[in-house]
Amino acid sequence: MATDSGTELHYMELLSDIASGEKRAGIHLAAWAGKTRNPKLKSCLSLVADRETSHYHIFKRRISELGYSWKENNAPDFEERLRVSSSDMPDVEKIRWGKAQQAQRQGPAIRERYEAAIADESVDPLTRSLLRWFADVEADSGSLLRLVYDGIETEAE
Ligand SMILES: [Fe+2]
Secondary structure, three states: OOOOOOOOOOOHHHHHHHHHHHHHHHHHHHHHHHHOOOHHHHHHHHHHHHHHHHHHHHHHHHHHHOOOOOOOOOOOOHHHHHHHHOOOOOHHHHHHHHHHHHHHOOOOOHHHHHHHHHHOOOOOHHHHHHHHHHHHHHHHHHHHHHHHHHHHHHHHO
């Protein structure tokens, strides 16, 4: 990804990957929210799905403010994730499936990458501030989901 000037910001790929990941997360969480009959899980999934979709738009906008255009990266596992989220599989199995997927993932997690960018003074201040806010919201979404997931897993035991 390069601007007309030919130079490229070293954190553009990160912003682009965040936008791609948030877009996909919004889609699959909304699909799951549409399927579950557990009202607590439904409202939590909808809340987080809305946040993810909104992050996608915000990061896409920031990319364009910086003079670039967002390009979606490809995620080979997304199709399967969406298939699982949209399926009639019980919620507890979807939760376990998601955890197993996460455990298999290799390479630096997106969180490590944005934490590094937050600490990187060569990233422009507005983007760092956006990333700090994003990190806080992601952490909050993670704990909201974990709480509901844990309840469902405990019930299933
Ligand atoms: Fe996210």
